Amino acid sequence: MKIAFVGASGYGNVGDDTYPLVFAQQLPEHEVVVYNSDLPDRLPEDVGMVVIGGGGVLHNVGAEPEDAESPHLRCMKFYMDAAIERGIPWGFLSCGFQFQVHRDGAYAAALKPWVPYLKGASFITLRSRECVRIAGEISGRTDAEFYPDAAYLYRPALAADQNGSVTIVPAGLVNPRNVLINHYLRQFAASDAPVCWLSMGARVDDGWMLEEVATRFPEARIVECVSPEVAFRQISASRFVITGRYHGMVFARSSRVPFITPVDVPYKLRHEDYAVPMADAAGHFEVLRRIIRG
Structure with missing residues (x-):
């Protein structure tokens, strides 16, 4: 059919x-x-x-x-x-x-x-x-x-890899201006943990945040305009994920990578049954x- x-x-x-x-x-x-x-x-x-x-x-x-x-x-x-x-x-x-x-x-x-x-x-x-x-x-x-969500079934064939980075998926309160996110970033810097900002949204949504990340945190790695496979690979190789996006959470759970989301999150994250x-x-x-x- x-x-x-x-x-x-x-x-x-x-x-x-x-x-x-x-x-x-x-x-x-x-x-x-x-x-x-x-x-x-x-x-x-x-x-x-x-x-x-x-x-x-x-x-x-x-x-x-x-x-x-x-x-x-x-x-x-x-x-x-x-x-x-x-x-x-x-x-x-x-x-x-x-x-x-x-x-x-x-x-x-x-x-x-x-x-x-x-x-x-x-x-x-x-x-x-x-x-x-x-x-x-x-x-x-x-x-x-x-x-x-059906995206939990997405399983790209990936080689085992561990880059040891903290991956931040921006959206909503997860952004470079947020006080709590900046607090986390200071803690990561104190432990020499590399940080990657992974854009999983359209440029029209994430553009301003990525530009501000580049200005505020020039040492941070920024990954944008990615395919699902690239995003999954980055998240699955991370030591920790902070995500404001629903599918950042889905990919982290699928990869068994520890993650957190803000307490005040949009509807779809708030009602996820873990x-x-x-x-x-x-x-x-x-x-x-x-x-x-x-």
């Missing part, structure tokens, strides 16, 4: 760029085609299933007024409406809701335009129990399933295969 996956890959975010690699690895018996919000003229006629995901694509950020449709949602609707029109199965895989910082309480209004699609999807697998709760609350469905085995992420694809078998 030809399966169209619709997410946010191709814009420079390492986490989003990891999903197509996982989809191809997990579904070798199927033809995987990947789309994002750069819309095609139309989906190929032989697409047999549309999958929205993975990642935090369930949002309506930028809508004016709040309960209108954002440009992002209109792009996602293009694909969902195409699947509905053709009568082929479609749904959400390894997705998460995503809100602006400190706007979690307004999710019902912000997500209102998503409700008809959450009600009509053939399947829904989400990456946190909190996301499952919200999906049920706003759609009335009781069959949305939770599994850890007690659930990472291997349970395979459940997303068990659900998908069940749908394919009919």
Whole structure:
């Protein structure tokens, strides 16, 4: 079967760029085609299933007024409406809701335009129990399933390496101006630990931080514009990771590297259940295969 996956890959975010690699690895018996919000003229006629995901694509950020449709949602609707029109199965895989910082309480209004699609999807697998709760609350469905993020299944073939560095993945409070991060940096310097700032976000998000790192900490190594394999290699070879990005945490856990995140972190990091085995992420694809078998 030809399966169209619709997410946010191709814009420079390492986490989003990891999903197509996982989809191809997990579904070798199927033809995987990947789309994002750069819309095609139309989906190929032989697409047999549309999958929205993975990642935090369930949002309506930028809508004016709040309960209108954002440009992002209109792009996602293009694909969902195409699947509905053709009568082929479609749904959400390894997705998460995503809100602006400190706007979690307004999710019902912000997500209102998503409700008809959450009600009509053939399947829904989400990456946190909190996301499952919200999906049920706003759609009335009781069959949305939770599994850890699909990127936990990403396992590039890497030679054993240990560079001994502390890797900092900037985002949010993990930035060169933050008082606590500067406190950590003084401690690392006192123990002669090399520091690497690893950008896992798009240049539009991380650019100002990297420029400031280069000015404030000229001795630090900066790695940017990387592929998932390069990011995974850097994190897996580290002695310690400080990350403000969700997939910096995912790669650290996958690599069994100690890590910390800020206490005041965005929604998706705050609700991660570290007690659930990472291997349970395979459940997303068990659900998908069940749908394919009919």
